[in-house]
Amino acid sequence: MAHNDSAMTAVISLLLIEDEEFDVRRVRNTLAPLGDRIRIRDVVSNGRLAVDLLAKNPDAYDVVIMDFQIAGGLMGERLIHELKKIDPSLQIMVITKMTVNISDYQFATTLLQAGAFWYCTKYPGDIEDYIYQPTDFLLGIMNGYQRRVMEKERQTSRRKLLRNIEEVLAQKTLIGVSASIKELRQQIELCAANDAPVLISGFSGTGKEIVAYNIHYRSNRKFDNFVPVNCGSLPSELIESELFGYEKGAFTGANARKQGLFEIADNGTLFLDEISELPFPAQVKLLRVIQDGEIEKIGRTSKVRVNVRIIAATNKDLEEEMKQKRFREDLYYRLNVVPLHAAPLSERRDDIPILMEHFLKIFSLEMSRPVPDVTSEAGTAFAAHPWPGNVRELKNVAYRLLYAGDQLITPVEARKALGTSESLSASSGTDMINFGMPGEIIPWRQMEKKMREKYFIYVRKHSASDAEAAKRLGLAPSNYHRMCKELGLKG
Numbered sequence: 390m391a392h393n394d395s396a397m398t399a400v401i402s403l404l405l406i407e408d409e410e411f412d413v414r415r416v417r418n419t420l421a422p423l424g425d426r427i428r429i430r431d432v433v434s435n436g437r438l439a440v441d442l443l444a445k446n447p448d449a450y451d452v453v454i455m456d457f458q459i460a461g462g463l464m465g466e467r468l469i470h471e472l473k474k475i476d477p478s479l480q481i482m483v484i485t486k487m488t489v490n491i492s493d494y495q496f497a498t499t500l501l502q503a504g505a506f507w508y509c510t511k512y513p514g515d516i517e518d519y520i521y522q523p524t525d526f527l528l529g530i531m532n533g534y535q536r537r538v539m540e541k542e543r544q545t546s547r548r549k550l551l552r553n554i555e556e557v558l559a560q561k562t563l564i565g566v567s568a569s570i571k572e573l574r575q576q577i578e579l580c581a582a583n584d585a586p587v588l589i590s591g592f593s594g595t596g597k598e599i600v601a602y603n604i605h606y607r608s609n610r611k612f613d614n615f616v617p618v619n620c621g622s623l624p625s626e627l628i629e630s631e632l633f634g635y636e637k638g639a640f641t642g643a644n645a646r647k648q649g650l651f652e653i654a655d656n657g658t659l660f661l662d663e664i665s666e667l668p669f670p671a672q673v674k675l676l677r678v679i680q681d682g683e684i685e686k687i688g689r690t691s692k693v694r695v696n697v698r699i700i701a702a703t704n705k706d707l708e709e710e711m712k713q714k715r716f717r718e719d720l721y722y723r724l725n726v727v728p729l730h731a732a733p734l735s736e737r738r739d740d741i742p743i744l745m746e747h748f749l750k751i752f753s754l755e756m757s758r759p760v761p762d763v764t765s766e767a768g769t770a771f772a773a774h775p776w777p778g779n780v781r782e783l784k785n786v787a788y789r790l791l792y793a794g795d796q797l798i799t800p801v802e803a804r805k806a807l808g809t810s811e812s813l814s815a816s817s818g819t820d821m822i823n824f825g826m827p828g829e830i831i832p833w834r835q836m837e838k839k840m841r842e843k844y845f846i847y848v849r850k851h852s853a854s855d856a857e858a859a860k861r862l863g864l865a866p867s868n869y870h871r872m873c874k875e876l877g878l879k880g
């Protein structure tokens with residue numbers, strides 16, 4: 390790799406903190422054999438000067454060599470701290486007098502804890518040429534430099550990761566000014582500060598998934614995976630192998646070892662969406678994993694420890710599901726440690742204009758178009774709409790408004806966009822399927838897509854859950870889910 394090559398050949402820049410001319414000379418002599426690789430850039434005689442110099446040129450030095458006892462007050466561990474504060478990737482080597490007991494491990498430990506990475510005791514004064522055994526000293530500097538390069542690379546990739554996380558959070562910003570959104574934001578902060586299981590309830594399209602993303606990417610687990618699983622879209626016979634994985638040869642057809650979602654989410658967060666759809670046997674297994682912190686991989690005798698934070702979401706009333714004996718009570722209590730609720734839009738109407746403005750702005754930007762104006766009458770129409778599909782429906786309406794291309798949104802445009810609302814959860818309107826044949830003839834493929842879309846919406850509207858809709862359509866839940874995605878009805 391290119392950077393490693395240059396790390397092998399670059400000139401290593403040193404800062405020497407030493408107040409005795411005699412010792413400066415000895416250090417120079419000791420380094421002389423590698424003069425083309427190692428250069429003393431500056432020599433300072435006290436700690437304060439060193440700190441000032443480093444603050445002015447934070448990138449100028451790779452390794453600091455410092456005498457432990459120097460004049461001027463700022464020395465020893467305090468000096469190490471100050472230098473590391475300015476540049477955490479700076480590598481510090483300490484030279485001490487022989488008078489410091491060479492087997493004083495406590496002293497060495499203190500130095501390392503302060504942030505030095507190496508220390509040596511200088512030769513007695515009657516050895517004039519060298520300060521320390523030259524080969525060891527040079528090797529120490531070389532190692533220090535390697536550490537410096539690695540540390541800088543680590544910082545760079547961490548910065549990149551942080552930037553990515555900021556991008557995710559920017560896309561998943563929870564918009565709203567209502568009291569309930571404000572409370573939700575506070576609860577997200579609290580959840581992000583610990584590892585407790587969270588259960589998010591709320592109707593379809595209220596923002597449960599966005600809440601889960603926010604908890605993960607604001608928590609200490611943010612550098613590890615956030616793994617969303619839709620429990621309704623996993624075929625029941627595959628759930629166990631998806632969640633827990635299997636070993637090679639565990640059953641016929643297991644040609645290779647498969648990582649389960651729990652392992653992929655190790656040290657991160659597993660988001661169990663539509664948790665009410667998890668079949669009973671899988672509920673038992675999930676409960677066991679939560680209790681033990683260990684998974685049983687298929688085809689493996691010993692258990693595997695995992696450290697996974699669980700966030701579950703449901704748009705069904707789990708208490709009712711429990712009463713109907715469809716959901717295990719013990720699992721419910723394990724999941725519902727911190728209950729969060731995403732309120733329906735109809736209960737937080739102050740958010741409607743804010744969300745509408747937000748999505749109009751976003752979609753205008755995407756389509757490179759000016760943001761349309763919404764008349765106050767149109768605003769009133771939006772405010773009065775029941776929004777059965779919640780924020781997802783509102784987002785679709787905003788999209789439709791922009792798609793229609795009007796620069797001014799009057800109640801006419803507003804009602805048109807609302808009326809043709811094709812949200813999966815829209816429950817207003819007639820029970821008949823109206824295919825709404827367009828006036829012009831369009832290609833069969835396009836027409837077929839329109840018909841599929843309408844029919845899927847119709848069936849979903851008359852089913853309690855995605856799982857039920859899939860069943861009534863005679864589709865495997867995973868296929869149903871995929872087709873909804875293809876038709877743009879989900880996500």
Ligand SMILES: Nc1ncnc2c1ncn2[C@@H]1O[C@H](COP(=O)(O)OP(=O)(O)OP(=O)(O)O)[C@@H](O)[C@H]1O
Nearest residue numbers: 562563564592593594595596597598599704780781
């Ligand atoms: N407060 C909000 N601010 C901005 N966008 C939101 C907000 N709430 C929801 N959304 C957006 O609305 C859409 C639906 O939200 P989300 O997928 O989180 O809902 P959900 O509660 O998980 O729905 P479902 O139960 O159907 O899965 C997403 O595109 C999401 O980004």
Ligand SMILES: [Mg+2]
Nearest residue numbers: 597598662702
């Ligand atoms: Mg969701």
